[in-house]
Amino acid sequence: MESSKIGLIGLAVMGQNLARNIASQNFKVSVYNRTTETMTSFIEAHGSDNLVGQADLKEFVESLESPRKIIVMVKAGRPVDLVISSLLPLLDKGDTIIDCGNSHFPDTIRREKELSEQSIHFIGCGVSGGEEGALKGPSLMPGGNKKVWSELEPIFTAIAAKDFSDKPCVTYLGNDGAGHYVKMVHNGIEYAVMQMMAEAYDVLSKSFGLTAPQIADIFEKYNEGKLQSFLFEIAVPILRQKDDLAEGYLLDKILDKAGQKGTGRWTAIEGMERGVDISTIVQAVNARIVSSRKDFRTELATKYDNPSVGKQLPTEALEEIIKELESALYAGMLLSYAQGFDLLRAAAEEMKWDLNYAEIARIWEGGCIIRAQILNTLHAAFEKSNNAPLWTIEDIVADLQESWGSLRTVTILGAQSGAPMPSLSAALSSFEGMSSARTSANFIQGLRDSFGAHTYKRTDREGTFHTEWGN
Ligand SMILES: NC(=O)c1ccc[n+]([C@@H]2O[C@H](COP(=O)([O-])OP(=O)(O)OC[C@H]3O[C@@H](n4cnc5c(N)ncnc54)[C@H](OP(=O)(O)O)[C@@H]3O)[C@@H](O)[C@H]2O)c1
Incomplete structure (x- = not known):
């Protein structure tokens, strides 16, 4: 059977719709979900030559074209780390994991660092648009290694929404956590x-x-x-x-x-x-x-x-x-x-x-x-x-x-x-x-200097000043 261009793990509302969007753009996608029944009923409803389900994680990984590209669309936080850990023994150097969930950017920075030490690429990609956006075209905010991103770009460009000039709502943002930060x-x-x-x-x-x-x-x-x-x-x-x-x-x-x-x-x-x-x-x-x-x-x-x-x-x-x-x-x-x-x-x-x-x-x-x-x-x-x-x-x-x-x-x-x-x-x-050239912070500085000798600066001469207030 022909290998899939990309894989997707996590078939709640966002993952299902993103997978359907990818398949509708003529990229073959393999999907996997921790709870197999969710995957089975999704494939029964929406499966096609371009959208195939795998019940076994190893078979899911093997169904992908090499170097592999795997979107993770699971609950943010620990589940992302658990999914990455379960994938690692099955991946080869040069494969890429793309976290499309709402991960906190320090986690993305950490994951990118940990995975690059094992020669696995990691892209943190913000996705906005809710379930309808995921299906019909989301706004995509990727961050990570730019060269790796360029290999994913054709797929992500095809599935993205369009701006007011009909250009895809996706752009490379910067290293490691930049996408999830934005x-x-x-x-x-x-x-x-x-x-x-x-x-x-x-x-x-x-x-x-x-x-x-x-x-x-x-x-x-x-x-x-x-x-x-x-x-x-x-x-x-x-x-x-x-x-x-x-x-x-x-x-x-x-x-x-x-x-x-x-x-x-x-x-x-x-x-x-x-x-x-x-x-x-x-x-x-x-x-x-x-x-x-x-x-x-x-x-x-x-x-x-x-x-x-x-x-x-x-x-x-x-x-x-x-x-x-x-x-x-x-x-x-x-x-x-x-x-x-x-x-x-x-x-x-x-x-x-x-x-x-x-x-x-x-x-x-x-x-x-x-x-x-x-x-x-x-x-x-x-x-x-x-x-x-x-x-x-x-x-x-x-x-x-x-x-x-x-x-x-x-x-x-x-x-x-x-x-x-x-x-x-x-x-x-x-x-x-x-938009004020002068705020009330002079008053704060007076108080700070009075109770804590924190000193202040003046508007009319250089230097740092302290006053024995009331003397
Ligand atoms: N909903 C939105 O409008 C929206 C918009 C933008 C971004 N996001 C982000 O996109 C991601 C997915 O959102 P969602 O609303 O579709 O789903 P979700 O409710 O955040 O997550 C459910 C998915 O995570 C999987 N999961 C949870 N714990 C797991 C674990 N320990 N190991 C493996 N898989 C695990 C679930 O698998 P099981 O089926 O086995 O439980 C299910 O596929 C989240 O990060 C979310 O914040 C959501």
Whole structure:
């Protein structure tokens, strides 16, 4: 039997769809799963000359063309190490393992190092797009040895989504963990964008008493303008979904506890570790943490009487607020990207990754969860400015200058309405701090010097100073 071009291990939703995508592009793929029944029923449903299943790991490895290329698409963490360990005795020098799961980048760096010592290549490739993306075309973020990547490129290029110019949403990002790092930051930005959308939903509901389908009409209009994106597209039917188990709309019955799998938290920690302000992302993670404390929140809600709740604004104000909110969301999202790209820049410098920010914005234009019109704006801005920091690029400066006031208006409205806006208000504070020549840190320095003799510098002369305060 003809050997397969590539193998894939891990047949949960992402692995199944990625395998079908590869086969549909005319690359023969062998698949294997720890639980054999999953593989058998998958092959019964989708097997073909190009998509073959193996119940035995050794036979799976032997079914592959040499040097072998094996995608691992299993649960992130220990399962990836277990799969690699089980493969190692069956592989030959020069074979390649490609981890397409959401692995934490330090694990990818470690695995690449350990495997290269055994002459096995390792590529860490971020995949975004959920199950539909995996099937119809994901955004792919590979990192690892560039020469090895070039051998995989034809397959990954064929299965990737397309950007706004119909080019594949895949680009080589850099050594070892670069691909998984970029995917992690992508997910962090995804947290911030989703949180800002939730804040918009909340303020419309709390300030004007709008129902879910009324908010759907507003979001549908937003999706026709500069906020056009996959997330606004899917938000509209979510807001309009009727409950089939009870009266009313389903969204109103969904428990207000948001889950998380770790990539947002990893990004937030990275921001702290590298000294980069990514407060929109950090606050989005915090908002999920607050949401998870449902019992405690419910108890506190009986103890405190929020003076803002129930004070709805006159509907005449709504039309203007809808426009302000659109502009505020645009500013907030631009700022969450500016922060995310700042983190990428800091990591690239320290890790010696030659990241191309225009290319990163481009490969996020299609396939992935944050795909949006705004990414085309960022792609063009980075290209025009030769990858300057986003905040400094002329077109972005003009956009932020124009939408800044709306961001302030909307965060004030949130405060007045009892609608918390952790990510939008973090965007405003961060922007106002970053665009101020002078902050309040002089006051912090005074306090630090007073209680701990930490010294300070002056604005009007060179040197380091300490004062006996109060003397
Ligand atoms: N779901 C998404 O939208 C999405 C999007 C992007 C990236 N990802 C990432 O893609 C990867 C796969 O995601 P998923 O949602 O399809 O599946 P998942 O639920 O994360 O993982 C399930 C798969 O992992 C296998 N597995 C778990 N423990 C194992 C072990 N100890 N040894 C061997 N195999 C083991 C399972 O095999 P059994 O069938 O035998 O249990 C199954 O094939 C994850 O890293 C995920 O974070 C997911």
